[in-house]
Amino acid sequence: MQFSIPFPPKDMFVSSGALVLLCCSWFSLFVNGESPYRFLDWNVTFGDIYPLGVRQRGILINGQFPGPDIYSVTNDNLVINVHNSLTEPFLISWNGVQQRKNSWEDGVYGTNCPIPAGKNFTYNIQVKDQIGSFFYFPSLAFHKAAGGFGGIRILSRPLIPVPFPEPAAxxxxxxxxxxxxxxxxxxxxxxxxxxxxxxxxxxxxxxxxxxxxxxxxxxxxxxxxxxxxxxxxxxxxxxxxxxxxxxxxxxxxxxxxxxxxxxxxxxxxxxxxxxxxxxxxxxxxxxxxxxxxxxxxxxxxxxxxxxxxxxxxxxxxxxxxxxxxxxxxxxSFRTNLTASGPRPNPQGSYHYGLINVTRTIRLASSARLVNRKQRYAVNSVSFVEADTPLKLADLYNISGVFRLGSIADNPTGAAVHLDTSVMPADFRSFVEIVFENYEGIVQSWHLDGYNMFVVGMDGGKWSGASRKEYNLNDALPRCTVQVYPRSWTAVYVALDNVGMWNLRSEFWARRYLGQQFYIRVYSPVHSVRDELPIPANALLCGRAAGRHTRAIKA
The missing domain is CATH 2.60.40.420 (Cupredoxins -  blue copper proteins)
Structure with a gap:
């Protein structure tokens, strides 16, 4: 048997301490058969771009707009060192990459401190049990409108059958x-x-x-x-x-x-x-x-x-x-029940339609003026960022950053108000989420850390009777779902990924102006079997500044 040990690129600077850690990783890879590591070194800069024929200041990654593709294989460990050479803080998020047990690397302000200008941060991401097509993007300060995005592809492992011949490119x-x-x-x-x-x-x-x-x-x-x-x-x-x-x-x-x-x-x-x-x-x-x-x-x-x-x-x-x-x-988008996913078994073997729903969450969006300014809300709450990432506040028990239950499970009909909305949820619960659209536009919703079984969508108002039309056999699980005008979309979600996860409108102006919240999926066990500890290199900011990272006890 041959082993391929991935060393970092020659132009990547590695400190002596980091070298020891990397060598330990490589030794673990060799001895224990750990999944391969892929090292990426990115420099994020402003630069001139001409996408519509006029000069603009865009966000480049290693001089590229869009940024470089990420190529990976199921279970690969991605080590992405991001140098922020902008003049303002920066974060990258990984749209659709589930971050199993690891919302610490999600790249949104609810979970991560921004990378300060002139500094760097290394993301450590494992594409655990995933295949498919995704993308990354900048999540702060409306940077997405300047670029900084790129494609992510996760290929199937060798010997795992793919249900079509290998394409030419x-x-x-x-x-x-x-x-x-x-x-x-x-x-x-x-x-x-x-x-x-x-x-x-x-x-x-x-x-x-x-x-x-x-x-x-x-x-x-x-x-x-x-x-x-x-x-x-x-x-x-x-x-x-x-x-x-x-x-x-x-x-x-x-x-x-x-x-x-x-x-x-x-x-x-x-x-x-x-x-x-x-x-x-x-x-x-x-x-x-x-x-x-x-x-x-x-x-x-x-x-x-x-x-x-x-x-x-x-x-x-x-x-x-x-x-x-x-x-x-x-x-017409349905799951191929006879095809393997990231593991060599039919991906339809998970019988989501036979699991009892433990909770129904109904979410309705609204657009209102608050203090004479345009705001957008979910269940009457328009999200405002706290002074400290929510994940850090939760870890260090910092009071006053957010309140669990600050957003209701159902539309309230109340006036839109501002809050740092966090919804509590139990680990391993199986929930139904109904997105209700009372507006005349198509909406798009995303949940970090999860795929959602899209069991139903239709026009009109959702009711309990709508469940009779659900697809409980081959519904497509996905991380981003659309809701048509004056219509509803229903999804099932197995909350099996502990962490603080962003549920948001993908209309970026709406998200920026409050149409988002966080779901705190909580396990009282505090075991590394359920959630990875805070990374040793985690940035600490806000009221968490100056604290020491600590591991979660097994």
């Missing part, structure tokens, strides 16, 4: 709405209590119309990992003359239905297979906003390697039907 396709205004101007607008304007354009892999391209060879099949990394708009993607076979959504192999176009809502990721089966020329990849007036459209290029004919004429149009078409498509 694997492409990341990051789509999202974009503004010409800087992130600081947009943030200042929100700080004044104003709404965001309509975006100026759409980007594909950080580029405007026809600037991004995907090269294919005639007759071969390719995997496209598509993520909507934008700020607020649902997008539709289609490829002129080609069909897309859906094979994976946020880490779950799906029934392999074929589509002419796909709606991808804010914060969502999916994978499709595309076969280069058309005459050799260039074809449009068209991306347009959904449910908006006007409709914004941009294009990239699917380029056949031997093509001598560029794209011409109008790009293919998107679906003309609005909500009904999109709702029916979403309902």
């Amino acid at each position: 694997d492409y990341t396709v990051l789509i999202g709405d974009w503004y010409r205004a800087s992130h600081t101007d947009l943030k200042a607008r929100l700080d004044r209590g104003k709404r965001l304007p309509f975006p100026d354009g759409i980007l594909v892999n950080g580029r405007g119309p026809n600037a991004a391209s995907l090269t294919v060879v005639s007759g071969k099949t390719y995997r496209l990992r598509i993520s909507n990394v934008g700020l607020q708009n649902s997008l539709n993607i289609r490829i002129e003359g080609h069909r897309m076979k859906l094979v994976e959504v946020e880490g779950i192999h799906t029934l392999q239905n074929t589509y002419s176009s796909l709606d991808v809502h804010v914060g969502q990721s999916l994978s499709v297979l595309v076969t280069a089966d058309q005459p050799s020329r260039d074809y449009y990849v068209a991306v347009s906003t959904r449910f908006t007036t006007p409709i914004l459209t941009t294009t990239a290029v699917l380029h056949y390697s031997d093509s001598r004919q560029p794209v011409s004429g109008p790009p293919p149009g998107g679906p003309t039907d609005q909500i009904g078409w999109s709702l029916n498509q979403a309902r």
Whole structure:
């Protein structure tokens, strides 16, 4: 048997103390068969970008916009050293990477102190029992509007069967709405209590119309990992003359239905297979906003390697039907019960439909003026950041940072008010969450640390009778779900991941102005079997500053 021991890159500085720790890690890897380590060294800077043809100050990672892809395999340990060379604090979060037992590395202010300007922080993340397509993004100060995002792919381990032949190549396709205004101007607008304007354009892999391209060879099949990394708009993607076979959504192999176009809502990721089966020329990849007036459209290029004919004429149009078409498509996304997931057993072997629900949580959003400023709320509470990360306040028993139960399990109808809202939840409980949308827009919701079984979605008002229509057989688990206008979406969640987890609107202005809260999944045992101890390198700030990190007793 051969062992491959991953040493850090030659240009990575390693102190003597860190070297001892790394050597111990490598020794453990060699002796105990620990999963491989992948070391990344990132420098986050401001730099000039031209996504819509005008110069902007964007956020670059190692000089790249978007940032570099993260390549990994199930159970890999990712050691990501982030140097903050910006002029302001910075955090990166990992959209869809579940952080098993480890909300310490989640990269949102509820769990992590920001990386100060001019300093660095090393994330230690294990992609435990995961496969699939995800992305990372900056979570503070409206930085997401400046870049700093990139793709994450987690490949299946060798010998674990994948339900389709290996593609000829694997492409990341990051789509999202974009503004010409800087992130600081947009943030200042929100700080004044104003709404965001309509975006100026759409980007594909950080580029405007026809600037991004995907090269294919005639007759071969390719995997496209598509993520909507934008700020607020649902997008539709289609490829002129080609069909897309859906094979994976946020880490779950799906029934392999074929589509002419796909709606991808804010914060969502999916994978499709595309076969280069058309005459050799260039074809449009068209991306347009959904449910908006006007409709914004941009294009990239699917380029056949031997093509001598560029794209011409109008790009293919998107679906003309609005909500009904999109709702029916979403309902067609089902789990492939015969496919293996990250382990060599059918991923449908977990019979979520046979587990008794221990708690129902109904969440309704609202938009109101508070103190003459625009705010957004969940169950009448508009979230405000505390002076100390909630996870640290919980660990050190710092009073006055947050109150458990400061957000109700059901819509209250009360006036919107400001609070640092935290919902208590018991470890290993099995809950039903119903997202209720009373507004005329499509909403998008994300839960860190978890996948949610999307058991139902429909128009009108949810009631107990709605459960009769739930899919209790092959519902798709995912981390980000959409809720259509004046409709509801119901999910089941097994709360098996201890920690402080962010539940948020993926409309970034809404999240920034309060449409989020935290779920504290608590175990009284305080065992490393349930939750990892605070990392030795954890940054301490606010009222936790000056305290020493301490391990959780087993």
